[in-house]
Amino acid sequence: MLEQTGIPEASDINGVFPSDERLAKGPVAVIECFQRIPCNPCSTACRRGAIEAFDDINDLPKVNHEKCNGCSLCVSRCPGLAIMVVDMTYAEDKALLKLPYEFAPLPEEGSSVTALNRAGEAVGEALVVKVQNTPALDKTPLVSIAVAKDLARTVRNFRVTDDTSAESPGILRGDEAPSPMVCRCNDLDLDNIRDLMKKGFTSIDEIKRVSRLGMGPCQGRNCIPLVLGELSRFLGKPVSELDPGTYRPVVKSVSLGAVAEYDGEALTE
Ligand code: SF4
Numbered sequence: 001m002l003e004q005t006g007i008p009e010a011s012d013i014n015g016v017f018p019s020d021e022r023l024a025k026g027p028v029a030v031i032e033c034f035q036r037i038p039c040n041p042c043s044t045a046c047r048r049g050a051i052e053a054f055d056d057i058n059d060l061p062k063v064n065h066e067k068c069n070g071c072s073l074c075v076s077r078c079p080g081l082a083i084m085v086v087d088m089t090y091a092e093d094k095a096l097l098k099l100p101y102e103f104a105p106l107p108e109e110g111s112s113v114t115a116l117n118r119a120g121e122a123v124g125e126a127l128v129v130k131v132q133n134t135p136a137l138d139k140t141p142l143v144s145i146a147v148a149k150d151l152a153r154t155v156r157n158f159r160v161t162d163d164t165s166a167e168s169p170g171i172l173r174g175d176e177a178p179s180p181m182v183c184r185c186n187d188l189d190l191d192n193i194r195d196l197m198k199k200g201f202t203s204i205d206e207i208k209r210v211s212r213l214g215m216g217p218c219q220g221r222n223c224i225p226l227v228l229g230e231l232s233r234f235l236g237k238p239v240s241e242l243d244p245g246t247y248r249p250v251v252k253s254v255s256l257g258a259v260a261e262y263d264g265e266a267l268t269e
Pocket residue numbers: 028029045046047048049050051063067068069070071072073074075085
């Protein structure tokens with residue numbers, strides 16, 4: 001279940017996918033944002049009013065697929081990487097998926113990559129059609145990949161190489177590349193993190209305390225694995241020997257009465 005695994009199931013995906021009729025008209029955004037968190041850049045980014053204005057900052061985004069033209073502005077603005085654009089009209093047998101991608105190095109246009117499902121499992125091959133990485137895109141590069149049409153609802157990411165042997169997840173880059181973003185919630189890039197390590201902050205909790213890493217809306221789900229990878233390289237220890245830091249409950253005011261009445265069932269919001 002999504003609440004337990006964090007991985008949406010087919011029913012979750014079908015619930016947010018545009019209709020077949022809309023998909024047949026051209027590119028359109030798919031928003032997989034399932035958790036009420038204080039976040040709304042998708043709505044403010046959309047110039048066509050396709051994402052309803054939020055009454056409450058914790059609202060889930062509601063997209064009017066008929067108003068959406070697939071421009072992808074919202075894709076690069078979403079700090080949760082929760083949005084992609086799907087174009088089922090790209091080719092007879094291929095769909096084009098425009099995905100946010102924050103790992104480095106970026107893939108080469110024209111190269112083949114391994115298509116991954118939402119659990120990170122390899123499900124096929126994909127062709128990198130376009131890589132967009134400009135400051136105007138607010139630091140999140142967009143990578144368009146072509147996949148077989150019957151994989152359009154399955155693929156949500158890709159892997160540049162098939163090297164799964166590295167124990168440390170993390171950021172790999174040449175020294176000449178611009179410093180990639182690590183924590184979008186608090187605007188920390190890789191150079192910021194490496195500077196802190198050189199100053200002696202060499203645990204997740206220490207870095208968190210001086211930089212607020214992991215304390216934004218994503219609650220560390222994106223940034224902490226990346227920083228653990230960097231710490232692993234910096235300290236010469238495998239990630240399994242590093243302290244992943246202290247996780248505290250999120251984040252929204254709850255009355256003592258609600259806590260007292262809680263019956264142990266999984267909460268849906
Ligand atoms: S893809 Fe463009 S038009 Fe569609 S919801 Fe996103 S910003 Fe709005």
